[in-house]
Amino acid sequence: MDLLLSPQLLFSALVLGSTYALVALGLNLVYGTMRLLNIAHGDLIMVGAYAAFWFFTLSGLSPIIGLPLIALICAGLGLILYFAIFRHQLENVHPVERIEANSLLLFFAVSVIVQNVVALSFSGSPRAYRHLDEVYYLLGVSMTGNRIAALVVAVTLLSAVVLFLNRSHYGLSISALIQNKTAAKIVGINVSKIQILSFTIGFAIAGVAGALISMTEQISPFMGFPFTIVAFVVIILGGLGNIKGGIAAGLLLGFVEIYVVVLTSANFRSILIYGLFVGVLLLRPQGLFGKTRAS
């Protein structure tokens, strides 16, 4: 019992959970507004991680300071993909199920291409760098600087996105589009403009998540896939397209994972993730916090 209440575990769970929430947020925006199933999401995280790695290694630029630049790189990649491939799909393909199926295949192709371009350019071997790894003690919890930084950035960004969606004009348009595309069009929202916006924001957030992850973990061209899976587990738990549900589910998954691994063994991590994934899809496909939404 002492073990379970230890602030050390609580801190680990909080760091992991907020990372998961951030990882899933970008995916949720892209799916929610456009019904595009981005299975290359983890690879954007990888791109963000590599950008952070190279900025730091080549110029000593701290990933935290470099975040806007990294976000910009991934947003740019998003813009290129949007105009090269996905705009055509969104405008010309009907019905929406067909867009979903096609987007899955297209993003799979993008995933394979991005992974292998990175592997070809920077070799497939894992890399890591040391930054902010001094240990601090607070309330009996030992924490490294990079984990604290990751937690602070993730929580700030999550709150900023929620505020943006609830308060700003563009944010409200995105929320409207997630709720009902036809109605959003009727009330005068410029759907394609908002779609481009969500697409690039989704990609930028993935880049930031990648930069944060690169501070604490090894990176490699093929690191993305597990994050894609985590992102899907989270947004399904929270309900596809439900932004706040997704954030709550990300935190929840972080806690569940840390505690299950502590109580059993690390071998069960994958069974847990996929078990939850399959279980929720079968029993509550609308998500833990979801209402059934009209499609």
Added chain:
Amino acid sequence: MTALNGILKDRVLLIFLTSLVLTVFVPDLFGSYWAIVALNLMMWVSLTQSWTLFSGMTGYISLGHVVFYGIGAYVVASTFKVLPLWVSIPLGGVVAGVLALLVAIPVLRVRGPYFVILTFGLAELVKYIVLNVETSIGKSSRLLFGAPTIETLLYIMIGLAVIATLMTKLVSQSRFGRGLSAIRDDEITAETVGVPVVKYKITAFTLSAVIPGMVGGVIALKSTYFEVLQVFNPVISFTVVTMAIIGGSGDVRGPFMGAAFLLLLSELFWATIPQIYMILVGLFLIVFVVFAPNGIAAILWPARSRDSQ
């Protein structure tokens, strides 16, 4: 039986099947390297053909096809030297079919994007369960000494490719197959006009699992060892889907074209720069999804593939 008569009269199909069967001469004519290439080709033809039987016809894209292949491999590897191969390989198919039947009822209630990611998640879940079972009994991998020769395995695989092709053809021409196409076009309408939607989906899903179950067993014998992460590798599912899309799933020759095309690319690039091969696969997949969603088969034989749609 009318369907069988139709098959016998179908000259295109007979020529196609004959050319599959002619692959038996590859080892004698071209040597063992090409025998392995032929074996791989037949493996992908069987897998892709069986995938189109369910996913091609109903439009329910499955990203978990590898699970049946992996289970088949597991059955053959774990009963190796206990059961004779003529029992264990078909048993792999049966077990895969039973697994499909068991999961079909809950899984097929789920539609659209949920179905796609569910099939993937389920395959991964089974992979990690098998992995934990193997680890807990202390077998991280199994060596299969004394497996049949490549030639023998090639003959079995050609047989499986022919059966998979015939099955898909028979189903697509039957009332059952037309029911499945109706589900793809509009499931609710299909149900309204009296297609037994649930029964058809479950049957097709189960049928499509049997061939990969047997293929997995044969491939375990070919590689002479069994390793969980390898036979349940999700890349296999993705490759199957890519082959079906590039080849086209509206014509029985489509899966063959897709498999042959990717194998050709792989022969050209894999040994030298595997990344280039993967990048090309990605690019071709994008080109086909955007510009030629019905695949190579629809480009080569436009009229026919429209008929069989």
